[in-house]
Amino acid sequence: MKYLKSHILLIFALVSILFSIESYWVINKIVDKYETKIVKNYTILVVSKTKIDKININEISKIEQINIDKNLQNLKKFNNLDLDSIKKSLPYFYKLYFKKFPTPNELKQIETKLLANPNIKRVESFRIKQHQIYNLLSIIKIIITIFMSVVLFISTLLIIKQLEVWKLEHSERMYIMELFGAPFGLKSAILLKIAFTDAFISIALMAGIIEYIFNSSVYLHLINQLQINIEISFFRDMLILSSISFSIAIVSTIIVILSRKKEI
């Protein structure tokens, strides 16, 4: 019980930090992947009196002229039509592709910019179903960022509290060791061992959580519904999370030892 009491605070703080970071990464990955997928297929239609070679709008990645010959061929059945003169009298149709998926506001601004060109007669943008999903994912992305910030803040407070407890529990022993000239490594060995144990337990718990979530039917169903192929590198993520966890453990130990030194 005593062992659990002296470890639970830091383990809880570390798992919270690691979980919020992992959630942030995954949600960002999903949103980015989904954005890449829908931006490939999303275009707006521009009708222009003159030929357009280039459009000076940052958000536009590509401009593609729509070939209307096929449509005109369909009119051939009406014998009395002069297709050549019709073709000459028609304006030019273009599809505009985007670098990134535009928000409704960005879309409005782009439309305004395009219509400022006197040769452009009409701009047609389409609301697609993906737009709503994308907006939903963007909201989740914002919420996750806020969630991560709050968790980091609360976890930092918990760690500070744990450092205070450690200072009380270990400062006398460290002081006595210092009286006999103990080097930094020896003085901090017990504390480092505790901190490393906590970091290790947190990583093990996190590995279990990641494995469970990414193999859960809810997660797999969501990814399937979004029709995206998202790759989560378990080992890469665990490596980074381990570095974060052990760094926090080392920094916490150093803070306790240095703050004790100042007290003398």
Place this chain on the structure above:
Amino acid sequence: MSKIVIGKDLYLGYKDEIIIENGSFSINSGDFIFLTGPSGSGKTTILKHLYGELKPKKGYLNIGGFDMTKISHSNLMQLRRHIGVVFQDYKLIKEWNIERNVRLPLIIAGVDEETQQKEVINLLSKVKLAHKADKYPYELSGGEQQRTAVIRAIINRPVCIFADEPTGNLDDYSAKLVMDLFSFANELGISIIIATHHLPQTFDIPYRHIHIEGKKIYEVS
């Protein structure tokens, strides 16, 4: 006899308070010194300067070749490996057993496990605590804890031992045992500096007496 501590024109004290003014003294190798004075006269203050917990405000204090006014943290740790300290409240590590507490200076010195074991058993037997080697400090009487603290200070044969009121909390019998241990350490060539309210009534070996009063240090002949 070589001087291991040289203090000249020293001003010692805490942040805003000077406790010792213009004090000079020296400690030779093999000395046995009683440092006496009324409460608050500065006995503990001098000892704190001797084991480097405080730095002199002014003057010159050299211990074992280190200038204590400028000593770095790493040099201080180096110096402390050749110094033993004993306190009135024993300062044993409460989560360690007696054997491990005694062993601490040898662990710090990097002595091999076998030698550590031999030395610890040898000294614990000398103070009749060998059978309590695996007990924790709270399981021992005050006298036993202080004997443990003294042999911890002796175990790595330091150049000198600074003891702050080592018998202050002990009954006469335990106090006598502790003083015998200091005599034993002195016979090994270790200089002993004991801060105490009163000189012991009976003490067999020759000693020096330094008295502090009114912020001044006097050598009593």
